[in-house]
Amino acid sequence: MSTPFSSRDGKDHDAIELGHDMMPKFDAGGLIACIVTDADSGDVVMFAYMNEESLRLTLQTREAHYWSRSRQELWHKGATSGNVQDVIELRTDCDQDAIWIKVRTRGASANCHQGYKSCFYRSASLVDGKAELTFREDKPLFDPAEVYGKS
Numbered sequence: 520m521s522t523p524f525s526s527r528d529g530k531d532h533d534a535i536e537l538g539h540d541m542m543p544k545f546d547a548g549g550l551i552a553c554i555v556t557d558a559d560s561g562d563v564v565m566f567a568y569m570n571e572e573s574l575r576l577t578l579q580t581r582e583a584h585y586w587s588r589s590r591q592e593l594w595h596k597g598a599t600s601g602n603v604q605d606v607i608e609l610r611t612d613c614d615q616d617a618i619w620i621k622v623r624t625r626g627a628s629a630n631c632h633q634g635y636k637s638c639f640y641r642s643a644s645l646v647d648g649k650a651e652l653t654f655r656e657d658k659p660l661f662d663p664a665e666v667y668g669k670s
Contacts (some may be wrong), residue, residue, distance in 0.1 A: 523575055536613045543574060544616040550586060557637075558607040558621040564630040565638040569618060570594075570596075578596070581606045583622060600666050601626035627660040627664055632667070634659025 525540035528669055545551050550568040557564050569577065573584040573593055583604035587594040597603030604622035611618055624630055631638040641652040 522571060523578065524571070528607070532614075535615055541611065542615055543571075543611065543618070544614065545571065546616075548651050550588075551616065553585065553618040553620060555583065555604065555622055562637060563639055564624070564636065567621050574618065577606060577620070578609065583620060596630075597624070597626060599630075600629070600661070602629050602661075604630065629660040632663060634661045634663050634666075636660060 523541070525542045527535060527542045527544065530538075530542065534540070543551050549570050551570075551574065553567050553569050555565045555567065556562060567585040568588060569584070570586040573586050576582075576584040576593075583596040583606055584590075585593075585594045585596060595603075601624045604620075605625065606620050606622055608621045609618065610620075622630075624640060627634075629636055631640065633636075633640070635656050637656065640656040642653060642655050643650055643652055645651075
């Protein structure tokens with residue numbers, strides 16, 4: 520399948536940073552970082568990676584697709600859980616080596632595989648010289664064991 524993205528070859532910084540052509544800069548492994556925020560609250564809900572195919576599919580379908588580094592496979596967010604991320608807006612940074620998508624999540628509105636609204640459901644602090652995590656979300660919005668069949 521042909522790519523919708525323009526080549527970066529021979530392009531100067533102004534063409535990449537100020538032009539209208541999307542020329543994503545994938546790393547040596549073919550991935551680009553993607554931060555995901557809730558379109559309404561602005562909260563960060565997850566961080567993931569995309570490859571060229573997942574970025575293309577996300578733009579085509581307006582549903583978030585990622586590359587799972589742990590499973591080494593394309594990942595349509597919500598295909599198993601029902602918590603599909605509808606893409607409201609997709610942006611790239613100035614040198615096009617990072618992606619930011621704003622989403623509205625269907626289903627239980629959980630974005631984390633642990634059932635929480637955000638993957639960032641804990642905050643860190645030092646207590647008596649030891650780093651500790653404090654839960655910032657009361658409870659998961661779904662039971663991962665029920666959704667994914669794992670215990």
